[in-house]
Structures are given as C-alpha cells and as structure tokens.
Amino acid sequence: MEKLNNTLLYTIDKCFRSYHQFAQKNVKQAGYEITIDQWLILKSIHENPDFSQNDIGKILFKDNASITRIIQLLVKAGYLNRKEHPEDRRRVQLSLTPKGIKITEEVHLIALENRANALKDVNPEHLQELKQMLDQIIKNCTE
Amino acid sequence: MEKLNNTLLYTIDKCFRSYHQFAQKNVKQAGYEITIDQWLILKSIHENPDFSQNDIGKILFKDNASITRIIQLLVKAGYLNRKEHPEDRRRVQLSLTPKGIKITEEVHLIALENRANALKDVNPEHLQELKQMLDQIIKNCTE
DNA sequence: GGTCAATAGTTGATATATCAACTATATTTT
DNA sequence: AAAATATAGTTGATATATCAACTATTGACC
Secondary structure, three states: OOOHHHOHHHHHHHHHHHHHHHHHHHHHHOOOOOOHHHHHHHHHHHHOOOOOHHHHHHHHOOOHHHHHHHHHHHHHOOOEEEEEOOOOOOOEEEEEOHHHHHHHHHHHHHHHHHHHHHOOOOOHHHHHHHHHHHHHHHHHHHO | OOOHHHOHHHHHHHHHHHHHHHHHHHHHHOOOOOOHHHHHHHHHHHHOOOOOHHHHHHHHOOOHHHHHHHHHHHHHOOOEEEEEOOOOOOOEEEEEOHHHHHHHHHHHHHHHHHHHHHOOOOOHHHHHHHHHHHHHHHHHHHO
C-alpha cells in the first residue's frame, strides 16, 4: 500500500494544522483571548458589513451550525452585536462592537507576521502558482 | 485592511476543508461507516505496526487526547485491537483486526480516486513543487 | 389569497481539537 | 536504592465540525 506521506490530503492536512497551531499560539502569546476561527468570522464581517451568517459560512467554508455557535461566543465576548434584519426577519444583522473592531485589526497585524514567518524561504514567484493550484483543487472538490 | 481571500492561511484552510469534505462524502457514498480521521489512524498503524499512540499523533499532527478518543471508537467498531505492550507497560500495542485491514485497504482505493479527481487539471510537474512548498511551510511553523 | 417550495437560522447528537491536570510506568541522577 | 525527571496515555472542559431534524419567514405558483 502506498505510503501515507505520499498522499496529498495528508500534506495539505499537516500544513493546515501546523500553520493553524502556529498562528493560534502566536495570537495567544500576544495576549489575545480569541481563536483563529472566531477572528476569521469577525474579519469577514468587518470586510463585508452586509453579510448574513449564510454568507460567512460560504466564504469560510463552514457549516451554518458552526457559524451560529461561534457567533454566540463572539456576542458573549462583547465583540459582536446581533439584531434582527430590518428587511428580512429570517436573517440576523451583524456588526462589530468597538472592542470587536479593535481586536480584529490588532490580530490582523499578528496574522501578517505569521504569514511572513510561515513563508520564509518560499520562492515568492512560486507563491502565485501555489495559490492557483490550491484554487484548482478547491474547484475540483466543490463542483 | 487586506482582504481575507489574499491570506494564505485562508486558501490552505479552504482547500483542506473542501478536500476533506469531498473525500468524506465519497467514502460515505461508497457505503463505508468510517471517518477520514479514523481511516488515517488505521492506515498509519497498517504501515507501521510498531507505532505507539504517540507516534501516530506525531505523524498525523494530532493531539494525544484526540488519538486516545479516536482509537476508542475504532476499537468499539471492531477495526482495532488494543493490548498492553509487552516491553513497556505505559504503552499500548495496537493491531488491526481482519475487518480493520479490509476497510483500510478498501477505503484506500477510494482515496486514490479522490486524489485523482482533486488534481484534475493540475500540472503534474508543479505537483512536486506544491509539496515542497507545503513542506517548507510546515517546517517554518514547527521549528 | 392559499399552498408549496425555498431560504435563514437553531438545536441535538456525535466526532474531533486543544489545553491542562492527572495516573502510571520507565529512566536518569545522585 | 531513593529521588527526580521523562514518557505514554487518560480525562475534563470547552471549541469546532458535521449531519439531520426542526422553526420561522419569505418567495413562487396557481
């Protein structure tokens, strides 16, 4: 049987895990009490103030149930406001609190450092190719 | 603020999720009652019969606590045997049952198909580069 | 206008991830 | 050999992932 470490899923999996752990550790060490997943949700709302939970789920590739629960924690932590959407009562309208904006932007700086460190000695010309290949794989897996 | 979809973690995250969901769906549709994570553990033991739980955790980049719990399910499902290690009573000795060997090998075939489909239209010459970049990122994040 | 289907989100059950605290055993040190 | 340290694994608490069943609301169709 073919060896584990030859399979692509294995390498992507490991890369994702190591990067995620690395990023989370650095956020924590900088003194922030937030998970990467929570931050990604805040960031997506910050960039797209009209987003529904559904929209967030789509761009982050998360299940709606996960979004619901993470958002509950973000509201509880004082980073996010939830209210009924004025035009569609099925939806909720999300907005960052000042505290939420602050942590989103501050953690973003750490995220930039993380990326720079993670990409050390990676040929920047190849980076675009890397992204294209990953996007092609995403496309193949979701069509 | 820089857009979400420019960040590398985001693309790797999304690629991992889409591939994982795609792979899991295909395993399920083929009629197998096993998760990808469980299969990866079976596969690592199949390839390395002397592995400790610790060893498995290291190559799969999983926490020992996760390994313990997944292995509990694998034993319960009849795929795996656990007994005390003859030379070190702290360790457990793991071995696949015939049923475990069967599913490991059968799901492997699906995994090969999954990979082929995921890599459709990805230049095979670039594939080696992709793996090298991912390995470099792993290295940067774990040193 | 009433019925049916689609959409937005929630909740329950179970699997996995993470960290910290813990037990048991083995190894090292002195 | 006793004490200190290291290693292997477990358990509790909490966060996230996944799927299915569910409620509420909106939109489409007739």
